[in-house]
Amino acid sequence: MDAAHPVDLFVREDPGRAVVLRSLRGGDFRVDRNADVEFPAASLMKVPLAITALEQLDAERPVRRAHIGSTDYPSLLDIFTANHQFTLRELCSLMLSTSDNPIAAYLTELVGMAAVTRTAHRIGATHTQMRVGFTDAELGAPARDSVTTASDMAIILRHVAERKGLHSMVHAMRNSMRNFRLPLRLPDELHVAHKTGSLRGLAHDAGVLFGRDTDLVAVFLTQEQPDTALVGIEIGDCIAGVWRRLGEAV
Numbered sequence: 001m002d003a004a005h006p007v008d009l010f011v012r013e014d015p016g017r018a019v020v021l022r023s024l025r026g027g028d029f030r031v032d033r034n035a036d037v038e039f040p041a042a043s044l045m046k047v048p049l050a051i052t053a054l055e056q057l058d059a060e061r062p063v064r065r066a067h068i069g070s071t072d073y074p075s076l077l078d079i080f081t082a083n084h085q086f087t088l089r090e091l092c093s094l095m096l097s098t099s100d101n102p103i104a105a106y107l108t109e110l111v112g113m114a115a116v117t118r119t120a121h122r123i124g125a126t127h128t129q130m131r132v133g134f135t136d137a138e139l140g141a142p143a144r145d146s147v148t149t150a151s152d153m154a155i156i157l158r159h160v161a162e163r164k165g166l167h168s169m170v171h172a173m174r175n176s177m178r179n180f181r182l183p184l185r186l187p188d189e190l191h192v193a194h195k196t197g198s199l200r201g202l203a204h205d206a207g208v209l210f211g212r213d214t215d216l217v218a219v220f221l222t223q224e225q226p227d228t229a230l231v232g233i234e235i236g237d238c239i240a241g242v243w244r245r246l247g248e249a250v
Contacts, residue, residue, distance in 0.1 A: 005241070010220075025213075042144075042199050048120045157219070160193075173207060201224050201226070203222050203228040
């Protein structure tokens with residue numbers, strides 16, 4: 001079964017595209033294309049950030065909305081009153097499902113960027129470095145300074161999927177509000193726990209597909225792409241082709 005064929009169509013010898021696929025259940029399935037090439041992490045860095053917060057802090061500690069900063073861009077937090085109270089776990093979940101930057105900036109201030117890098121390295125993602133946060137001032141050119149690889153993101157996602165204490169992260173990513181890449185061509189009832197990352201010319205998606213007979217880590221990283229909307233469609237087409245070749249419903 002040439003399950004890698006759709007991946008080769010997607011990558012097309014483009015050094016600005018990387019794919020890693022790893023089966024967690026249902027046989028030993030593995031695909032690597034440009035797996036160890038460094039890419040700007042963008043919002044994928046919110047995954048090890050959430051791991052760090054949940055593993056090192058009290059996940060049930062209360063946080064008032066007034067204690068979290070603001071942004072010039074749309075934010076889910078703007079619908080809550082200043083006195084609204086979250087738990088830290090809820091903030092991590094909201095950050096992952098909506099990619100909210102003020103929450104990410106707040107969590108980064110709590111744990112520190114060095115701690116996020118140490119978390120990534122501890123679990124085996126040794127090329128991942130958090131060097132910039134998520135405040136408005138950091139969303140321009142500096143936003144590309146944090147880096148990861150497709151191989152590292154696969155390691156990070158496996159860690160999330162296999163740790164019972166991080167189940168809330170899986171639930172949050174299954175309820176992502178940004179379903180225009182990995183889930184695009186997949187059945188609505190399929191559970192896809194994923195996180196996107198976007199910058200100019202860059203479109204990432206990394207997640208776990210929980211199928212009937214197969215659970216699959218799927219990581220797509222891209223940069224220097226002239227049309228990121230088209231890249232999103234291509235990611236959706238590629239993973240649908242792989243999923244079909246694995247015998248799962250599309």
